[in-house]
Amino acid sequence: MKNIAVYPGSFDPCTNGHLDIIERASSIFDEVIVAILINSKKTPVFSIDERKMMLETATAGLSNVRVDFFDGLLVNYMKKVSAKVVVRGLRATSDFEYEFQMALMNKKLYCDIETVFMTTSSENFFLSSSVIKEIAGYGGKIDGLVPPSVKDFIINKIIAQEGDYGCTRID
Ligand code: ADP
Numbered sequence: 001m002k003n004i005a006v007y008p009g010s011f012d013p014c015t016n017g018h019l020d021i022i023e024r025a026s027s028i029f030d031e032v033i034v035a036i037l038i039n040s041k042k043t044p045v046f047s048i049d050e051r052k053m054m055l056e057t058a059t060a061g062l063s064n065v066r067v068d069f070f071d072g073l074l075v076n077y078m079k080k081v082s083a084k085v086v087v088r089g090l091r092a093t094s095d096f097e098y099e100f101q102m103a104l105m106n107k108k109l110y111c112d113i114e115t116v117f118m119t120t121s122s123e124n125f126f127l128s129s130s131v132i133k134e135i136a137g138y139g140g141k142i143d144g145l146v147p148p149s150v151k152d153f154i155i156n157k158i159i160a161q162e163g164d165y166g167c168t169r170i171d
Pocket of ligand 1: 008009010011012015016017018021087088089090091095119120121124125126127128129
């Protein structure tokens with residue numbers, strides 16, 4: 001039976017921190033599904049299709065990785081795709097409490113699943129989607145922080161939202 005892992009998240013947008021976790025997970029599991037959560041309580045900057053396109057572009061070289069999206073409970077999605085492992089990334093202890101709670105709750109809802117935590121690489125521990133949006137919004141450089149293949153897409157989208165961010169591009 002294939003060992004399928006699901007890496008759920010918002011990915012608004014994807015960063016090198018996410019990509020690092022995806023690459024490392026793809027070397028451990030038979031298949032990794034990067035699952036974008038459709039969360040009606042959040043107002044994302046990037047649409048589901050844009051986030052999917054960015055993740056697909058960034059992971060094009062990883063043959064056992066595919067990108068999908070889901071809404072509702074993660075455990076229901078896990079059942080639908082016959083996956084037993086949830087992959088999550090941990091940066092600082094501040095991530096831990098929330099992640100620990102979610103892992104326990106998911107286990108309570110579906111006892112067959114395991115959550116596997118991967119620690120961030122030292123060069124990515126300060127990276128988050130919010131930080132990327134903030135830097136790009138103020139015209140800062142995001143080179144080396146997001147996958148090169150989607151860097152310009154991210155900058156152009158955020159610049160296009162100038163009304164919201166009041167940003168200018170610095171080259
Ligand atoms: P969520 O809203 O579910 O936290 P994110 O897109 O922010 O979605 O993050 C998805 C997953 O990626 C989470 O497990 C998060 O801890 C992890 N992650 C985010 N940034 C990094 C990073 N720089 N290094 C390692 N893991 C990360």
